[in-house]
Amino acid sequence: MTTTTKFEDAAPRGHAQAGMRGVMVPVLIGTLTGAIFVTVFLTLFHAPTPHRxxxxxxxxxxxxxxxxxxxxxxxxxxxxxxxxxxxxxxxxxxxxxxxxxxxxxxxxxxxxxxxxxxxxxxxxxxxxxxxxVLPSSAGDTAGLSTFYAGFGVVLAGFLFGQISYGMAPRLALRSRLLSIGIFGVLNGVLVALISSGLNALPGNVVLLALVVALVATAVAAATVTIIRLAGPVGTTISSVLLLILGNATGGGTLPVAYLPEWLQWVSGVLPVGVGVRAIKGVSYFQNDGLVVGLLVLAAWIAVCAGVLFLKDRRVQLAG
Known part of the structure; x- marks a missing residue:
């Protein structure tokens, strides 16, 4: 007797893209994403000047x-x-x-x-x-440790969201949220320990781990949610929103005051900006931005979880 096992979270079989569409779509998407990255970063930082x-x-x-x-x-x-x-x-x-x-x-x-x-x-x-009156630590002489830590965590969260949904698009919501939570906690602990061990980000290790964990969780949840709502194009949307715009306005390389005034508000909304400010505050500036950062990051996580729940519920009712 032969039995067949069905994996509920297996990725659906897609149809191979043939002809010029299969050749050119990846080219155009990759080129557009790279052009957006270069345009945003060069526009903002080729000749940085403060604003107020x-x-x-x-x-x-x-x-x-x-x-x-x-x-x-x-x-x-x-x-x-x-x-x-x-x-x-x-x-x-x-x-x-x-x-x-x-x-x-x-x-x-x-x-x-x-x-x-x-x-x-x-x-x-x-x-x-x-x-x-407040020098950087011996392990952060260039003052860029916050940027590198933030960029690394956001990149990891984006890749997690992409891989998670790609491997298991029909994974039960409870299991997906558990996976996102485990990912966030592991990243928080590892980044805090690595940064503290290198003396790159001084300050309270527990608070640092908490902030990084919430940033990783928020970015992962946002990426999964965007892909869930927008389909394949969601990968491009989340990369532009979180990786490019988020890191460019995050304040890791230069304070937010160096951004054009019309763009400064973005730093206080996206997970990267509030996370970087909180990390910097925990490391040096008497927890500046910590409370606001925790609240905004928690809001991102809660909203994404709610959207995923409603989306899954709507699919169940339609089926």
Missing amino acids: LPLGVVGTVEAVQARLDAQRPGAFTLTSFADAQRATEAIQRREIYGALLQNEGKVLVAGANGPSVTATVSQALQGQRVED
Whole structure:
């Protein structure tokens, strides 16, 4: 007696694309995605300039603001502080990115913001001396560890979503959510341990693992949801939205203030932007952006789970 086993989550058999369609569709999609990547990143970062980057002044704000506006209109916005201690505390909370102590001719900066930001602030405020009140860790001298960690997690989440749906398009929702959750937790723990071991991202390891886990989960869930709704083209949509636009506006290489003002809001909506800010905050800036990041990431996960549930329910009722 011969038995046949049916795998419910096996990928459906597709028809091979023949002729010019099978040749050109992958070419066009791949070329378009690459062109979008190059266009977005070069447009935003070929000559980066700040837009209302917040700075502080201990002294006369009006004169400094007038000089900065004459040199680079709209690039900086100044706040007055009573003394150096208050200005330093604001830098360490990432409320401002640097401060000029007029009476001392000194500029306070945070090396944790990266060399490019330090150079921008130092040149703009023109102090005789520069003091780093919050240096980057010994394992993050270029200030890019946050970007690399964020990009790696987003890439992993995108690949997970693509592979998960490709291998098991009819996987039960409970099992799919379990898979996404396990993926997120593993990524959170591994990235936190690796980053901490290399001293690339200092700070509370548990909080770092929590943020990274939520970023990985949110990106994976979003990718699966987009593909579930849009079909094969969902892979391209999720790559443009999460990998390209998300990382370009995430603030990992340069602060969000370096983005055009009309685009800055994207960083506070997509998982990459809120995740990167929270990771940076946990690592250096007294948990700046942590609470907002956790809430936004949790909302992404909840909404994606709800959409997947409704989609599956609708298919069941239709069948």
